[in-house]
Amino acid sequence: MDIFLQQIINGLVQGSIYALVALGYTMVYGIMGLINFAHGEVVMIGTLVTISVAGFLIKAGMPVMFAGLAGLTVSVLVCMALGWGLERVAYRPLRNAPRLTPLITAIGMSIVLQNVAMIIWGRNYLTFPALLPSVAFEFAGAHFTAVQVIIVLVSALTMLALLFLIYRTRLGMAMRATSQNPAVASLMGVNINRVIAAAFIIGSALGALAGVMVGTYYEIAHYQMGFMLGLKAFTAAVLGGIGNLAGAMLGGILLGLIEALGAGYIGDLTGGFLGSHYQDIFAFLVLIVVLMFKPSGLFGEKTGDRA
Amino acid sequence: MQAKLSVVALSIASVFALSACGEKEAPKPVEAPPAAAPVAPPPKPEVTVKLGHVAPMTGPQAHLGKDNENGALLAIEELNAQGLEIGGAKVKFELLAEDDQADPKQGTIVAQKLVDAKVNGVIGHLNSGTTIPASKLYSDAGIPQISGSATNPKYTQQGFKTAFRVMANDIQQGKALGEFAAKQGVKTVAIIDDRTAYGQGLADEFKKGAEANGLKVVATEYTNDKATDFKAILTKIKSKKADLVFYGGMDAQGGPMAKQMADLGIKAKFLGGDGVCTPEFMKLGGAATEGHFCSLPGMPLEKLAKGPEFKDKFVKKFNGEIQLYAPYVYDAVMVMADSMKRANSVEAAKFLPEIGKTNYDGVTAKITFDEFGDLTGGAISVYQYKGGKLEYVTTVGAPVDVAKAEVKEAVGEVKEAVKAVAGAAAEAGKDAIKAGADAVKDAAEATKAAVEKK
Numbered sequence: 001m002d003i004f005l006q007q008i009i010n011g012l013v014q015g016s017i018y019a020l021v022a023l024g025y026t027m028v029y030g031i032m033g034l035i036n037f038a039h040g041e042v043v044m045i046g047t048l049v050t051i052s053v054a055g056f057l058i059k060a061g062m063p064v065m066f067a068g069l070a071g072l073t074v075s076v077l078v079c080m081a082l083g084w085g086l087e088r089v090a091y092r093p094l095r096n097a098p099r100l101t102p103l104i105t106a107i108g109m110s111i112v113l114q115n116v117a118m119i120i121w122g123r124n125y126l127t128f129p130a131l132l133p134s135v136a137f138e139f140a141g142a143h144f145t146a147v148q149v150i151i152v153l154v155s156a157l158t159m160l161a162l163l164f165l166i167y168r169t170r171l172g173m174a175m176r177a178t179s180q181n182p183a184v185a186s187l188m189g190v191n192i193n194r195v196i197a198a199a200f201i202i203g204s205a206l207g208a209l210a211g212v213m214v215g216t217y218y219e220i221a222h223y224q225m226g227f228m229l230g231l232k233a234f235t236a237a238v239l240g241g242i243g244n245l246a247g248a249m250l251g252g253i254l255l256g257l258i259e260a261l262g263a264g265y266i267g268d269l270t271g272g273f274l275g276s277h278y279q280d281i282f283a284f285l286v287l288i289v290v291l292m293f294k295p296s297g298l299f300g301e302k303t304g305d306r307a
Numbered sequence: 308m309q310a311k312l313s314v315v316a317l318s319i320a321s322v323f324a325l326s327a328c329g330e331k332e333a334p335k336p337v338e339a340p341p342a343a344a345p346v347a348p349p350p351k352p353e354v355t356v357k358l359g360h361v362a363p364m365t366g367p368q369a370h371l372g373k374d375n376e377n378g379a380l381l382a383i384e385e386l387n388a389q390g391l392e393i394g395g396a397k398v399k400f401e402l403l404a405e406d407d408q409a410d411p412k413q414g415t416i417v418a419q420k421l422v423d424a425k426v427n428g429v430i431g432h433l434n435s436g437t438t439i440p441a442s443k444l445y446s447d448a449g450i451p452q453i454s455g456s457a458t459n460p461k462y463t464q465q466g467f468k469t470a471f472r473v474m475a476n477d478i479q480q481g482k483a484l485g486e487f488a489a490k491q492g493v494k495t496v497a498i499i500d501d502r503t504a505y506g507q508g509l510a511d512e513f514k515k516g517a518e519a520n521g522l523k524v525v526a527t528e529y530t531n532d533k534a535t536d537f538k539a540i541l542t543k544i545k546s547k548k549a550d551l552v553f554y555g556g557m558d559a560q561g562g563p564m565a566k567q568m569a570d571l572g573i574k575a576k577f578l579g580g581d582g583v584c585t586p587e588f589m590k591l592g593g594a595a596t597e598g599h600f601c602s603l604p605g606m607p608l609e610k611l612a613k614g615p616e617f618k619d620k621f622v623k624k625f626n627g628e629i630q631l632y633a634p635y636v637y638d639a640v641m642v643m644a645d646s647m648k649r650a651n652s653v654e655a656a657k658f659l660p661e662i663g664k665t666n667y668d669g670v671t672a673k674i675t676f677d678e679f680g681d682l683t684g685g686a687i688s689v690y691q692y693k694g695g696k697l698e699y700v701t702t703v704g705a706p707v708d709v710a711k712a713e714v715k716e717a718v719g720e721v722k723e724a725v726k727a728v729a730g731a732a733a734e735a736g737k738d739a740i741k742a743g744a745d746a747v748k749d750a751a752e753a754t755k756a757a758v759e760k761k
Contacts, residue, residue: 118365
């Protein structure tokens with residue numbers, strides 16, 4: 001039983017990380033129907049910038065907590081600028097292009113960002129400074145750390161803040177209007193360019209936040225860390241219904257839980273026929289089944305046919 | 308639109324799932340080219356020898372790939388500084404460095420590229436998973452290949468005359484580690500591997516070694532060479548209460564794994580092969596690596612005659628620590644150059660037979676090859692992570708051949724001494740007899756020492 005509980009905790013934390021990244025995907029998709037594959041790389045840049053800034057400040061003698069906060073602030077700002085730049089340079093010129101073009105551009109930007117990061121930060125793994133004291137708890141035989149609790153809380157709070165932004169503010173209203181019909185929205189006086197740029201900037205800020213969380217959790221970073229994370233988070237977003245904030249959150253946590261329980265029990269369930277290397281099969285099987293019966297994902301809303 | 312989206316999502320998901328599954332399948336080497344004629348050195352006084360070097364220069368193992376390349380670059384630089392003359396021409400060595408991304412498919416693509424570029428020899432690849440499929444292409448083209456780090460036994464067991472390695476293979480390593488684990492008083496072990504040719508091969512050999520020494524394998528789990536989260540499989544291992552966790556894989560996964568073991572309150576010791584015996588492992592695992600073990604083929608660099616000198620040269624030139632295989636790759640280049648010298652030719656067809664006859668005193672070992680192209684009598688050293696440093700613990704599975712040779716030499720000395728006694732007796736000189744008897748005594752002691760060492 002304690003093992004089951006431990007696996008639930010493992011899955012919940014992993015899932016919260018997926019969810020935090022998935023929010024960035026879903027935010028951009030919901031507004032302009034673009035799958036921003038470079039989002040995983042934005043997360044990676046967020047982590048690496050934090051390492052550089054916090055590492056420098058810690059060396060300069062600043063208390064670890066403040067250095068961490070400063071690192072977080074700088075990386076959020078850098079990623080916001082990056083998100084804005086990506087939209088301005090790579091996606092805005094293609095706004096009226098066929099659907100596939102911006103998708104391919106996004107994959108291209110992802111590769112560009114990876115290589116830029118490789119040039120700046122090198123090929124080696126970097127260690128993320130321990131920003132939070134490693135306090136461990138034990139509950140009913142299951143171990144968890146303060147970092148894990150914070151990750152789950154931050155993801156939940158971020159999602160609530162986003163929901164507030166979308167449904168309770170003017171910008172949110174403009175975003176919803178753009179999502180429904182950009183042409184009509186612009187006729188109603190909504191500045192489409194500004195709304196889309198805002199979506200990228202907010203999504204990238206979330207990416208930076210996710211990057212710091214991932215870094216604090218695993219305490220390692222590498223210029224390729226964003227790729228796999230981005231892919232899984234994208235899967236989570238699709239699972240929950242891409243374009244839907246609550247769906248991204250739920251999809252992320254669901255994916256984390258499926259992976260943890262899959263890896264933990266697949267061997268025993270199949271009598272050793274399938275080992276834990278088949279854990280991804282569970283995740284993708286669930287995705288395929290969900291898409292077969294509910295093509296818009298678990299929470300997906302019907303959106304207008306446009307691109 | 309929705310239908311479109313689900314199609315896009317599905318196809319992306321399936322591509323990903325396929326690529327995830329595909330990694331386990333033996334990659335099909337691209338169609339082998341007709342045996343390319345080896346380049347004839349132009350009748351000019353200067354000839355350029357092109358050596359291919361392949362390692363992952365991007366991706367999670369890029370740090371190890373760069374390390375290998377640095378080892379090769381150092382060797383090439385020294386060779387060029389020596390101003391070698393082979394076959395009457397001044398030789399200039401040139402490194403054609405390729406990136407295989409640690410991916411078997413990419414490995415065969417760059418191998419083909421090197422074959423087309425008509426390289427004189429290939430150093431590499433780094434990973435067993437890329438080395439094995441690529442070795443067929445080199446064999447078909449008659450290009451000699453020496454790997455400094457591919458330890459999977461299969462590499463040299465395919466019957467290719469062109470395949471050599473300057474490091475002990477995983478059969479030796481797995482056996483030695485099994486013995487070592489048993490000596491540590493471990494009763495139950497859990498095994499994790501990363502499903503690469505190297506990780507899986509090493510884990511399988513360790514399993515054999517552990518079971519041969521009476522250990523019980525209580526869990527076998529898997530991850531992959533790009534993973535960062537191991538909590539799910541470690542939690543399962545925790546429930547099986549293993550005394551030791553063995554990991555067949557590389558440092559990029561091993562370090563975080565050791566850390567997550569500590570997070571989950573697992574008290575078992577961690578043991579890994581050469582892939583985790585790096586400074587990077589300790590950097591990534593932090594304090595959680597303290598007291599864990601890993602092994603490296605060969606003897607520690609500090610204990611080798613040319614080791615410290617090599618380390619100084621390397622650190623000075625590249626302004627950084629040796630990660631792992633650089634000295635082995637350095638030796639691989641030197642062995643190839645040495646074979647060219649002995650053959651007095653840079654043509655692959657001519658110097659290939661000489662590689663098999665190598666007897667080269669390298670940085671990492673005295674290099675001789677057996678009939679398969681494997682290093683003879685490779686020793687395995689075990690290290691413990693202590694205070695952020697790799698501390699040498701012991702050498703397991705002592706180099707049998709070396710010990711044998713020492714015994715033989717000592718026996719020879721005894722015989723000679725006896726002869727000396729006989730000769731002395733003939734001269735009937737009392738002093739001479741005494742001297743002869745002393746010599747016998749000394750030689751006998753030498754024999755005893757050699758036997759004990761073995």
